[in-house]
Amino acid sequence: MVDVVILLDYWPSMFGVRTRIALEEKNIKFDYREQDLCNKSALLLEMNPVHKKIPVLIHNGKPVCESLIQVEYIDETWPMEYPLLPSDPYQRAHARFWGDFIDKMLPGLGKLMWGAKSVEQESGKKEFIDMLKTVEFELGDKTYFGGETFGYVDIALIGFYGWFDAFEKYGNFSIEAECPTIIAWAKRCVKRDSVAKSLPDSEKVIELIPELKKKKRVE
Amino acid sequence: MVDVVILLDYWPSMFGVRTRIALEEKNIKFDYREQDLCNKSALLLEMNPVHKKIPVLIHNGKPVCESLIQVEYIDETWPMEYPLLPSDPYQRAHARFWGDFIDKMLPGLGKLMWGAKSVEQESGKKEFIDMLKTVEFELGDKTYFGGETFGYVDIALIGFYGWFDAFEKYGNFSIEAECPTIIAWAKRCVKRDSVAKSLPDSEKVIELIPELKKKKRVE
Missing domain, CATH: 3.40.30.10 (Glutaredoxin)
Structure with a gap:
């Protein structure tokens, strides 16, 4: 079939x-x-x-x-092609923990990007930076989150990378200044065809924000 | 070992x-x-x-x-003892979807139980009931969420059952009136030793709420 x-x-x-x-x-x-x-x-x-x-x-x-x-x-x-999760149950649980943690950054990012008041945006920014630093600590000096091979946790986080410029512009801060190791990791990830092909253009994401903000307000 | x-x-x-x-x-x-x-x-x-x-x-x-x-x-x-997730990848994804959905009931429940204002409590209650009805629709006329055997989604939801009386008391509503099929399912689950042994006593949970409310306020 x-x-x-x-x-x-x-x-x-x-x-x-x-x-x-x-x-x-x-x-x-x-x-x-x-x-x-x-x-x-x-x-x-x-x-x-x-x-x-x-x-x-x-x-x-x-x-x-x-x-x-x-x-x-x-x-x-499709288990035979390039495994995304480790085969060991403990390492799988560890990867799932970090995937889940990355999704927990969303409420902070939501406040940063769509918050109605600047105090809300500031608190969202702080939440996001604190959590990204925790993720950066987990990455440590590894090439990818799972070690030498690109996998599940990298995929979970790199989805956000196309939005980093927009977060910086609307949050008025530098992610590289806060989390240089994350930026170095993201640049490594982008060298992979799968990532380069899939990420949205940062410029276009930035251009889209005013429209999205308007829609969020209507909702 | x-x-x-x-x-x-x-x-x-x-x-x-x-x-x-x-x-x-x-x-x-x-x-x-x-x-x-x-x-x-x-x-x-x-x-x-x-x-x-x-x-x-x-x-x-x-x-x-x-x-x-x-x-x-x-x-x-421990894969050999009583499997909790189905072996088929599609059914596993389906179970994970419902586990995730059940966790998404928490913000509504948080507002219902710890909301500072009654308008917030009411909106939390509505969110919870709407979501529980969606879960009930998924259960349908099956014995357990996965069919004939108790598993992952049942475990995800039954964790809340020890709190149902507290939700009802503090939300001033009847879960059985809203979702009778869920209550019938929960009563089936409680017949299992694993569940009966693990669930907290509903009365004790109710007694604990004022203390927890106080702590939430201090936080």
Whole structure:
């Protein structure tokens, strides 16, 4: 049976990037379908009726939702190509812990980017920097989070990298000044084809922010 | 090598319950160590330096944090005893999706239980009921979330059951009136030794709430 893989996604999504990278690492051809989030398609609503959000991975007609769950699904479905999670249960749990921790940075980032008041934005920025420093400490002097090979935790974090310039511009700070090791790591990651192909253009993300801010306010 | 398994936990924890049940289902003997969360032990701080929270599962000296990650770790480490997650990658992704969804009920429950204003409590209650109805729809007429066998999603949700009476009392509503199928499912789960042994006493949880409210306010 030939696999039919469809990805419902939206180009700036830091979550969609994770799934795109995982598919690229596994050399899986997929049909990328850009979604209009202001006018959600019948397919998106049918495939993710609970959250109605992208990314949705559709494999042979069946949907998988939530980006980190998609990355694990991709790893388990195509186990022979480039493993994304370690095989040892303890190391797997460790990777999942850091994937989960990275997702816990979102409330801070939400306040930083969409906060209505500057005091809220400042507190979001502080939360984000503190958490990114914790992630940086975990990386330490390793090449990638899992050691010498690019994998699950790298995929979880690099999704945010296309937004770093936007965070810096709207938060008025330098991530490199705060977390130089993270920036060096991100530059290594971007050398991989899977990442370079999947990340959104930082400039375009910055251009999009005013529009997104307007939409957030309407919501 | 004999496995040494320690669980740092706090008796009313809906998260700790998950890990206790998973260990019981696998027939793993463990050393339960009750933690004083107002005066955190050196062991807790050493084993979970990032979040400093219970439950922490310590297996042969190495910590695993976050309850659903612990459940997966337990399943992967002792795969021969009673499987908790399905073996099929698609069904595993489906179970993980619902585990994640159940954790997304927490902000609503937080507002319901610890909200400073009644408008906040009401909105938390509504969020919780809406989400629990979605979970109930997923359960449908199945015996357990995975079908005929008790597993990962059941463990994720039943952790909350010891708190249901407290939610009802403080939210002034009946979960059974809103979600009768969930209550019938919970009563089935409680017949399992692993669950009966692990759930906190509802009466004691209710008695504890004023003290917890006071602490939340101080924080």
